[in-house]
Amino acid sequence: MNTVRRRSEGTGYSLCVQPAFIIGTNNEDGTPNFAPITWVSAACAGGNDYxxxxxxxxxKTTKQNVMRTGRLSANLVSTDMLPLMDYFGTHHARDGKKDALPYAVSRGKKVDVPVLDASRWVYECEVEQSVQTGESTTFFCRIRNVQIDESVSCRDTFDVDLTRLDPVIYSGMYHSIGKLLGRIGDFAGDGRTGEHGA
Ligand SMILES: Cc1cc2nc3c(=O)[nH]c(=O)nc-3n(C[C@H](O)[C@H](O)[C@H](O)COP(=O)(O)O)c2cc1C
Incomplete structure (x- = not known):
């Protein structure tokens, strides 16, 4: 393996790379609102409790809606949804309804939140805790339901083939993903299989 020569660049760069999600919330008048929020991660509270x-x-309205209602949906963005995400992210709810593009909306099955019919993976969530850091609020959300495209099968928490979900990956620019490389333990060379988090 090569040794890489690096330079120090201070702290102004961010490699916060995640699959992109569009967050669905309820406006005060009951109408749905959607906005991309890509700073999405996970925390394990124990066992399979994520x-x-x-x-x-x-x-932003999305944040105010979450603070007011304590509910949201997180809709995974696949590459076919990129125009929709880009539109939602470049328009503010306070400037009017985001209805210049067509999209279909349903209600969550367990939580009363708007969900996007185009999404292949949807979390229905209730906020359990929030943490304020400067002008950011970070919500720790209890997942009440996960809706997964019926054509995608997952045997357990980590048996998720992202190539089937075709997510948009956001790093300041939009990307798609490449190949499925393998599972934990496939590359360690000693025959062990791993357990994420253990
Ligand atoms: C690709 C993309 C990712 C974004 N990620 C975040 C994010 O992680 N957190 C955040 O507060 N805003 C994020 N934004 C900004 C909001 O989506 C944007 O301010 C949006 O207009 C808010 O909509 P609203 O006014 O309807 O709430 C992102 C925007 C884009 C285009």
Whole structure:
């Protein structure tokens, strides 16, 4: 393996790379609102008990809706949904309804939140805890339901073939993913299989 020569660049760069999610919330008048929030991660509270961790900056309507209602949906963005995400992310709810593009909306099965019919993976969540850091609020969300495209099968928490979900990956620019490389333990060379988090 090569040794890489690196340079120090201070702290202004971010490699916060995740699959992109569009967050669905209820406006005060009951209408749905959607906005991409890509600073989404997870925390394990024990066993298979996962919280979704979502960080929102400033005073955007999506954040106000989450603070007011304590509910949200997180809709995975596949590459066919990129125009929709780009539109939702470049328009503010305070400037009017985001209805210039067509999209279909349903209600969550366990949580009363709007969900996007185009999404292949949807979390329905209730906020359990929130943490304020400067102008950001980070929500630790209890996952009440996961809706997965019926054509995608997952045997357990980590048996997720991202190539089937075809997510948009956001790093400041939009990307798609490449090949499925393998599972934990496939490359260690000693025959052991791993367990994420153990
Ligand atoms: C690709 C993309 C990712 C974004 N990720 C975040 C994020 O992680 N956190 C955040 O607070 N805003 C994020 N934004 C900004 C909001 O989506 C944007 O401010 C949006 O207009 C808010 O909509 P709203 O006013 O309807 O809430 C992102 C925007 C884009 C285009």
């Amino acid at each position: 919280l979704l961790v979502i960080s929102m900056f400033g005073g």
